[in-house]
Amino acid sequence: MSWKKKWVKYFGTLEEKERFNTIKRASYAHGMIKAALYAREIGVSSISAIEFGVSTGGGLMAMERIARLIEDEYGIKVHVVGYDNGKGLPDPVDYKDHPEIWGKGDFVMFNKDQLLENVKDSEIVFGDVKDTAGEREGWYRSNPIAFISIDVDYYSSTMSCLEALKFHPDCYLPAVSMYFDDISFFTANRWCGELLAIDDFNAANEKRKIDIDRTLPGNRPYQNVGWYRNMYVGHILDHTLRSVEQ
Numbered sequence: 001m002s003w004k005k006k007w008v009k010y011f012g013t014l015e016e017k018e019r020f021n022t023i024k025r026a027s028y029a030h031g032m033i034k035a036a037l038y039a040r041e042i043g044v045s046s047i048s049a050i051e052f053g054v055s056t057g058g059g060l061m062a063m064e065r066i067a068r069l070i071e072d073e074y075g076i077k078v079h080v081v082g083y084d085n086g087k088g089l090p091d092p093v094d095y096k097d098h099p100e101i102w103g104k105g106d107f108v109m110f111n112k113d114q115l116l117e118n119v120k121d122s123e124i125v126f127g128d129v130k131d132t133a134g135e136r137e138g139w140y141r142s143n144p145i146a147f148i149s150i151d152v153d154y155y156s157s158t159m160s161c162l163e164a165l166k167f168h169p170d171c172y173l174p175a176v177s178m179y180f181d182d183i184s185f186f187t188a189n190r191w192c193g194e195l196l197a198i199d200d201f202n203a204a205n206e207k208r209k210i211d212i213d214r215t216l217p218g219n220r221p222y223q224n225v226g227w228y229r230n231m232y233v234g235h236i237l238d239h240t241l242r243s244v245e246q
């Protein structure tokens with residue numbers, strides 16, 4: 001670790017710590033901090049950050065920690081919401097779910113009781129995402145969605161998760177930071193998995209689009225970091241702040 005990174009890790013601001021990738025789950029930290037700064041810029045004080053696919057909770061617990069750092073530094077409240085069936089992956093539907101890699105029961109939440117005890121400020125919505133992802137519109141109207149991680153491996157599950165991008169425009173910031181976990185392995189391609197789900201979602205929705213995050217790497221101190229390619233942005237093109245009739 002360079003002396004500068006070490007210094008930033010202990011004495012830097014939250015933004016500096018994020019830019020130097022010193023925070024655990026750097027991709028989540030990047031998306032959540034970007035979301036919080038954007039919320040602050042447009043006068044929103046309470047936002048939601050979602051993780052689809054919780055498994056044993058490593059990601060969710062990291063999100064809780066990052067949410068606390070954000071609240072301390074910027075005064076923005078970040079509500080962390082996880083979605084999982086608690087039983088691991090369902091049966092793959094067809095080749096689009098990458099059955100050459102994953103199968104039923106992978107990533108089961110074997111520590112459910114312990115995880116529920118450890119979870120402090122976040123919530124886990126249990127059930128198949130095909131039933132749960134389109135719920136809670138009322139909650140998100142008051143606490144707009146600002147960050148979404150999609151880590152459910154399959155095309156079929158990802159398509160269900162993306163129902164959460166179809167609520168009323170008030171349920172979002174105009175642009176939602178997104179992380180797609182399962183797009184960078186040798187058999188990944190645009191005709192399967194999360195990459196296909198992104199293309200299909202974009203083709204089916206005129207005013208909601210998912211695009212790569214075009215701010216990365218920008219002038220960040222580390223230019224070639226793998227997770228930069230996993231960062232996307234959900235564009236809410238029918239958001240009031242994107243309307244010319246305000």
Ligand SMILES: C[S@@+](CC[C@H](N)C(=O)[O-])C[C@H]1O[C@@H](n2cnc3c(N)ncnc32)[C@H](O)[C@@H]1O
Nearest residue numbers: 053055058059084085088107128129151152157
């Ligand atoms: C790779 S794991 C998630 C790992 C977690 N994000 C982390 O970083 O620690 C994938 C999770 O997606 C969940 N999942 C996949 N398809 C699902 C579905 N249709 N409904 C609910 N959960 C699903 C599985 O139960 C599994 O726990």
